[in-house]
Amino acid sequence: MRQPDIEIYLKDADQQAVTAWLEQAIGPCTPWQRKGQTFKCLSGDIEVTWLPQAVGKWHSLYLESDATPWADDLACAQAAHAALGVEVRCSPGSWDEKLGEEDADRWLRVSDEGVTEIAWRTG
Template identity: 50%
Template sequence: MRQPDIEIYVKEDFLDELTSWLEQQIGPLQLGEWKGNTRRGTLQAAPPIPLMLVRRAAGRWASIWFDSDATPWATDLECARAVAAGIQREVRCSVGGWEEEQGEADADRWMKVTVEGEEEFIWAQKP
């Protein structure tokens, strides 16, 4: 089932690699200036895909949020697999579509995706 948006996490050190890969795979990426830890932009695809980068979203991990259901990927996990293979780095994503109404029980369940494979883990965020 296609998710309404896609969110993945990569280490901040690899944001430039990720944005270069996105441009090669999808099309030109127009990014605005950093405003604090946030940078918004648009992938020039058909239709355009708005995205947002957030540094230090989870420790040294940056959030990449594609605010569209028209991405090349149907799910966070599909995106994480493609990016991990494309930039040869670990990518993290939620286990599945989680919404706040579902409660906190599954909120810390995540997937680590690398070229070597995938593994579910608990990503307990410290306040």
């Protein structure tokens, strides 16, 4: 099932490299516009938000559309890892508050070792 949006976390990723990857994967990017702590652009027709150091060395990349080339966060994370060579984390699926706090700490780690489920306490 296709997710309504995509959010991944990239460790020590370079914003320019991410921009180049988005342009190749989705379409041309408008210049980044800084809004407080975040940066926003359009890649093709998709609104993109970049939050540097959202969680320590981890940068958040949020794609506000269900029309990305990826059906879910994991597919995007795998593509980002392959293109950028950095560790990427994402949630295992859409999270809902009804699932409780324990499930909020369940994450997927995409690295050179493949995909593994981890506990990541971000709060």
